Amino acid sequence: MTSGGFLLLAVLAVPAFGALAVAAIPRDRAARLVGVIAATLTLVAAVALPVGRNQGWTAYAATAAAVRPWHAVDLPWAPGLELRFHLGVDGISWPLVALTALLTLLCCVYTLWRVPGRGDGRALVALLLVVEVGILGTFLALDLVLFFLFFEVVLLPMYAIIVGWGGDGADPASRDAGRRAGRKFALYTLSGSVLLLVGVYVVVAAAGTADIVALTGGTELSRTTQLAAFSLLALAFAVKSPLWPLHSWLPDAHTQAPTVGSVLLAGVLLKMGTYGLIRVAVGVAPEGARWAAPALGVLAVAAILIGSLVCLAQTELKRLIAYSSVGHMGFVLLGVATLTATGIQAALVGNVAHGIITALLFFLAGAIKDRTHTGALSELSGLRETAPRLSGLLAFAAVASLGLPGLAGFWGEAFAVVAAVESGGALWTTLAVSAAIGGALTAAYLLRLLRRVTHGEPTPAVAVLGPGLATAELAAWTPLVLLTLAVGLAPTLVLGIAEAPVEALVGVLP
Template structure:
């Protein structure tokens, strides 16, 4: 019952936080911090227990729970974890706990004091329930329910704690845009799920994966892949359905940006690998060139957009469009190499971009702005440790060999060099070249950003201002991300050996 407990603990924590007894404002804020640390910490322990109990020699789902939910329509409460979902489960639990460590010291009181602090912690714990549930669900309807659970907590996190105190209009507009886009995508996803279920006569994700499209006509598979793909593409986000992302990231508080980039974007690409590709392989093969085309457009567009940005968080947000483009390119190849690249890129992006948003939040807290022109240069002189961590995260994100960001991008390009035999190789070779151009542009905008922020003379406006360097709670929250980025960058087999077996099962044993 590890997986059930993994859902129950943060849900219970959210309820206790939201209904905790009255008292003085300082006491309630301390209680909210304690609840956040305790329940997210327990959830992380359960995720680690699941990783320890996992049989790494077995390719199929494990640690499962399978009970009837609504027998008349074949709906089951079916949970399980395999090599595809396990890394994302640990990543989700770890990022949530690190956000609580960070929040425990900088918990924004918002506009309503202690009540606002309690609400923020409670909503983040509810968000964790939805994120974890998405990755462990093995029933289509259950997957959809958890996929949607994350929307309302994230909406309020952006709308109520985003922007700046007294000026929440931009945050509310960004939250409205986020919810409208994602709800539209969810409508397409639901129709696609129902189309699969009606024609396959099952809602079980593992059964659909073992059939590899058997019993579904080509036209049904084509329509199903297009519909569920649109739903997942909005969440990823794939160009041109990305326009909600920069606004949401720019306005969201630090913990919202970290979880949005580190986990919520992965729910879309995870859906492609878990549901769209194995359930409708003929549809995937037909539409893969179009998916690859949109992926490389996103890679190049994201990099060019980053070169035009003046706000640090907005630049990092646009970088996510490019990085997720590499993930989608890997999926579009329909090969074990490409899908492993996508899963590796998911984890690497979660670690690195989560760290980037943490550091961007620290910079904005100190300087009071994220405007690159206003920030000026000389950060190495004013806050050398903070600037060093920013440099590490940037070079990891641009794909420096030996760090986590390198392997996902390199393997995605390798997958494009040798796509599935049923795909046009010349087209994917073009995609590989365009992806390589995007990788070069990625290096350009990150190096440009570092030259403007960390090097050079200190801007005149900051000469007499003293800034705190990396604080202890920041170091505690950021060090695990730095360590994991180094570890899987130097030993990529640790992650690839976990995902490869499950990927081959989804692709029919190839």
């Protein structure tokens, strides 16, 4: 096995064994420190994955494969069922792998300072590491059955995080709301899982293989099979993303989840759906994608407009940020729906930018709510007068989220609109104009948020705040601020590394 193969296994094995170690250590703070160490080692392995990538890409150069991983592990798993433990990483998956490892580490560091609610910090960190294994495995799997299994690993631990640490531990009504949000999350996700399982079965039964490398391009599937498979897979991924109108689990889950749960939910768990749409649905059933592209574009723009309008009516901080994800994911879907290199690149950089910026927004929203014990916008005015540093960071994250040029949020949304214009025709031009209007509405609700929270006379809840920030908070937030600037000023950090695999994928589309 090559060094790249060992790194792939390490990316999954380290957090898995870390979760076991954390659960076995009786002392709470020591266990949380072990979790931080495991998450750090995972990030180191993830960041090292691009080393030697040219050799891996060259090995596939003589083949017609549209998926050409830098490194791969392909081992027998269930020989009797012809299933293999097939992992790989390329420029489409690696940015999300690195982002997942980074956000998990930041969440573990955050727990050293504060364990939310009434739960056990040791159990929380163990669950965060299990969630990390599931998300990373989803991004690395090159076997459809393996992809499905990793996709499902996330469900129960995330449900436990929402129910066990969500809401207000001192308020029975809030605890009940947390349990309801957890059940809603689980039911919606299970519904999507059923669709995903049926879609995987349709593909594997028709093609006789579950290997994503062999399946990409749809050469093993008839047109009818591709239409059916794409419909099932796209619906499954739409639930996870979540895309309008299958998004209603998201605001409740975010509102009730603890800060670290919201960060992982928004930062990377939603990306499992959009990544699956690109890697699996479009890659395996390209004719189905071409057939459904106009409908996907319409749904994308509906998500952008409806998500923005709902945000304008929100009065609770975390719910507003949660609903904003519906609109941002609409831009990602619009880019994918164009089925062009520009559009898919826009979707990929939009995925990464949304993960960075929204994770920062939820960290800040959690900090505000922890200090003031409220998320109502009407009770949070005057933040810049009493907590100027916190107010400044919130303003930075908000303008990044609205797509200010020079910050990470600009590129994905701008080039999704450009890709729609380049697609030509009355429909795509109309969708591009409508999406641009949605972008203006995004600016409107985020500027409204800043006016309501940062300006005006301090409310009683805000008046008691001090200007200081905890060291653990700064440690968790600083990398996200720097990445927002880095991706905004140098988008080639994502676009450059994804260019070749995107071109290969687009090359097999009908």
